[in-house]
Amino acid sequence: MEIFQTIWTALTTPxxxxxxxxxxxxxxxxxxxxxxxxxxxxxxxxxxKRKFLYVIFLGVIAYILRNFxxxxxxxxxxxxxxxxxxxxVLKTSWFKSFVAEFIGLFLVSILELFxxxxxxTGFQISYELIxxxxxxxxxxTLSIYLCIYLLYRVxxxxxxxINLENMTRKNRILFITNxxxxxxxxxxxxxxxxxxxxxxxxxxTVLSILSLSAYFFISMYSLINTDKLNTTSQSLEExxxxxxxxxxxxxxxxxxxxxxxxxxxxxxxxxxxxxxxxLEKYYRQLLQDCNRVNNLTALSPTVINNPAIYNxxxxxxxxxxxxxxxxxxxIFMNLNDLEHHLKIYEFTRILGILMDNAIExxxxxxxxxxxxxxxxxxxxxxxxxxxxNTYLDKTIDTERIFEKSYSTKSKKTNSGLGLWEVRQILKRxxxxxxxxxxxxxxxxxxxxxxx
Numbered sequence: 195m196e197i198f199q200t201i202w203t204a205l206t207t208p209x210x211x212x213x214x215x216x217x218x219x220x221x222x223x224x225x226x227x228x229x230x231x232x233x234x235x236x237x238x239x240x241x242x243k244r245k246f247l248y249v250i251f252l253g254v255i256a257y258i259l260r261n262f263x264x265x266x267x268x269x270x271x272x273x274x275x276x277x278x279x280x281x282x283v284l285k286t287s288w289f290k291s292f293v294a295e296f297i298g299l300f301l302v303s304i305l306e307l308f309x310x311x312x313x314x315t316g317f318q319i320s321y322e323l324i325x326x327x328x329x330x331x332x333x334x335t336l337s338i339y340l341c342i343y344l345l346y347r348v349x350x351x352x353x354x355x356i357n358l359e360n361m362t363r364k365n366r367i368l369f370i371t372n373x374x375x376x377x378x379x380x381x382x383x384x385x386x387x388x389x390x391x392x393x394x395x396x397x398x399t400v401l402s403i404l405s406l407s408a409y410f411f412i413s414m415y416s417l418i419n420t421d422k423l424n425t426t427s428q429s430l431e432e433x434x435x436x437x438x439x440x441x442x443x444x445x446x447x448x449x450x451x452x453x454x455x456x457x458x459x460x461x462x463x464x465x466x467x468x469x470x471x472x473l474e475k476y477y478r479q480l481l482q483d484c485n486r487v488n489n490l491t492a493l494s495p496t497v498i499n500n501p502a503i504y505n506x507x508x509x510x511x512x513x514x515x516x517x518x519x520x521x522x523x524x525i526f527m528n529l530n531d532l533e534h535h536l537k538i539y540e541f542t543r544i545l546g547i548l549m550d551n552a553i554e555x556x557x558x559x560x561x562x563x564x565x566x567x568x569x570x571x572x573x574x575x576x577x578x579x580x581x582x583n584t585y586l587d588k589t590i591d592t593e594r595i596f597e598k599s600y601s602t603k604s605k606k607t608n609s610g611l612g613l614w615e616v617r618q619i620l621k622r623x624x625x626x627x628x629x630x631x632x633x634x635x636x637x638x639x640x641x642x643x644x645x
Contacts, residue, residue: 204328205327205328205329206327206328206329206330207327208323208326208327209326209327209328210325210326212328213325213326213327213328213331214261216328216332217328217331217332217335218257220332220335220336220339221253221254221256221257221260222249222250222253223339224253224256224302224335224339225248225249225252225253225256226249227339227342227343227346228297228298228301228302228342229245229248229249229284230343230346231297231298231301231342231345231346231349232293232294232295232297232298233245233284233294234346234349234350234355235297235349235354235355235356236286236290236293236294236297236355236356236358237355237356237357238284238286238290238294240284240285240286244283244284244285245284247283248279248280248283248284251279251283252275252276252279252283255272255275256272256276259271259272259275260272273295273299276295277291277292277295278291280294280295287358289358289366290358292370292373293356293358293369293373296373296376296377299377300373300376300377301342301345302338302342303377304406304407305338305341305342306334306338308400309334309337309338310324310334311400313330313334317330365420376406376409379406461473461476464476493507493508493511493523497525498525498529499528499529499530500529500530500532500533500538502538502539502542503529503532503538503541503542503545506542506545506546506549507523507545507549507566510546510549510550510553511523513553514553514556514564517553517557517562518562519553519556519557519562519563519564520562520563520564521564521565521566522563522564522565522566523566523567524565524566524567524568524569525568526567526568526569526570527568527569527570527577528570529568531570531577532577532643534645535577535625535643535644535645536623536625536626536643540619540622540623541643543615543616543619544616544619544628544641545579547612547613547615547616548581548616548639548641549564549566549581550612551583551612551613551639552564552581552582552583552637552639553583555583555584555585555586555587555637556583556584556585558585558586559584559585559586561584562584563583563584564581564582564583564584565580565581565582565583565636566579566580566581567579567580575644575645576642576643576644576645577642577643577645578640578641578642578643579640579641579643580638580639580640580641581638581639582636582637582638582639583636583637584635584636584637585632585636585637588632588634590632590637592630592631592632595613595630596613596614596616596617597614598611598614616628625643625644625645626641626642626643626644627641627642627644628640628641628642629642
């Protein structure tokens, strides 16, 4: 019994060193339950091996930083390293990493505020004593982790997820700004609790915690709904483009059906006269119209199955069609696969710039043609996008066109920046190559994405 009494005395007596030693396993518990929470909310898909490495290595690093480097430097360094671990170990985006870290930090902070205030009211124990008395530190911390775990189970049961993939740049900035001000408010509350816990009424503390939580959740709810509205607007724009394509396809099919008898009679006339040269010319003209219908069939969200790429391609196609330019499409891959190897935002910028240049160059020619091909080469571990167009200026310099402010277009503002911007994107991504070539008929841009 004396041994147990000695242990109990050690656990209930302020001892900062013993509290730090006994708290070592709880760093791993902290990281584990928070990982369960944010991977569920943000729907982060990763392997068990990555999760294990994340918990083990970050737990050891967190213990070292929080115990051997004085606050606030140790805490700040721990936050920065955690951000990098979420990004590179769990393999997610920077924005998701920031949101994941914020979710855990905000929730733990709110629960700590509430728990420490509860301790002070019930046991008259200050924040400093809670952190230095091993028993109270372990009990309060386990209570917080239990709350987080129960919240995780509820979220998982309700299948609640936040989709951040389609969030606009403006909404991301608003989210980050809101998160920063929220953390400043939480830090302020901690300072108030630490210095004035013996003077501040519990009602004021509870009201402050509840109002802070309500502000955060209402702000997040409004931001998520705003983002859903933006996503709906993008879907509506895509539907309008698809509807426009369907109308053109319907009109072309009606035209073929109406003129089918005349087309057959025209072929028969050449056969009767045995005019193979005339028949060949007639066939080429007919083939152009057939290709136009085939391209309209390819211009579909089911074929171009990435919404961002579809919107760009549909807009460029209709612009080309209005200017009498024939665009030939060839889609031989799943375009959604590109998302795993580069930012779709950057890819659509490259696509839009190259398509604009191809359309403008083809517009000057008598034979207005643009070929666009997407394909995957498994043997060489790469995706390829090729854009070819007819062009008039055969003296064009394939190197100088990428220089800033250099342009082959006369009397136009903001010229010479498009291909320069493309080159800046290429420099930021070491798995991208762009090859520019030309021959007597076509100017060719070939973008290669390696994986």
